[in-house]
Amino acid sequence: MLSFSFYLFQPLEQIEETFQLAARLGAKQLFTSLHVSKGQELEEQRKLDRIGQFASCYGIGVVADVTPTVLSRLSADADIAAVLRRWGIVGLRLDDGFSMKEAASLSKQVKVVLNASTMTEWECKELASYQADKSNVEAWHNFYPRPETGLGGETVLAQNQRLRRYGIEEIGAFIPGDAKKRGPLYEGLPTLEAHREADPVYAYIELVETYGIKKVFIGDLAVSDGVLRRMDWVRSGVIPIRYRPIVRVEWLSVVETVHTNRRDAARDVIRSAESRRSLVWPKEALQSIPAAPRRTGSITIDNERYGRYAGELQITLVDLPADDRVNVIGQVIEEDMPLLRYIHGGRRFCLIRC
Known part of the structure; x- marks a missing residue:
């Protein structure tokens, strides 16, 4: 699942646009932070009431990052679950300061998201x-605004394995946007430094396929229309190249269609x-x-010249020599080269002209 984030410093109009986008893509949750001054x-609280109306209107819940101090300041109501529902908040991502005893107690009232990192x-x-x-417990990794502080892949894999040993299967993580970065550093908000x-x-795709992440959130404020169009392909099970x-x-244009890598992958x-x-x-x-x-x-x-193989379309995974039986017609752009390793046997892909 791909979803998005919004933050309370944004105008309500922008927040509602995020709900609309999430609804279009079929997302069921958004991420935010309740780090209130x-x-x-x-x-x-007034803003959260409006956000609760958005959540109800678009059928999308909010998972909010929260500290014990902020939670107590925002609501002194004993029935915290009722207050959160009014704000459209379906889960709390517990920041530093919550004990495991408190987390366990909260899990009996509302979805609890632990710090997977x-x-x-x-x-x-x-x-x-x-x-x-356990049915109300998830774990999401942090995002890291400062360059050079994001996690390595080995750390994410090890943490995920540990969590799953204890029955926590729903694991989330963050990726950066490419259109509008969040301040104050504007350096992206990834879980993985890479x-x-x-x-x-x-x-x-890497978080889902290599690290087994179930929920992926754009931590930044926006992604480009091009990313959204390609994510439509991904949601349909096709890797866009x-x-x-x-x-x-x-x-x-004949080649710009959906292809399937042969099941007996070369x-x-x-x-x-x-x-x-x-x-x-x-x-x-x-x-x-002319061969190239x-x-x-x-x-x-x-x-x-290749006889019965004439018309076979291929993408090379290694450097190969020129062959006068093979016409080179295009080149995958550098940014999408890492995607080629995910086109395993039987996997669908499409070619998109730049």
């Missing part, structure tokens, strides 16, 4: 000893199962052109 409680073995055991409602400058679509044409021909290339079976190639597409080296990420079509 002292003296602003009444104003923020810092949970220790002892804390996992302690939470279990207090008989937390994602700080990464394309959000790649960051999302952007490429730049090398040849200028009218028939190039070592050196991705082979489109549809390219020889169902794509209708114009005669000129299969005529040979096939560097990694080359998009190629076997020409008429």
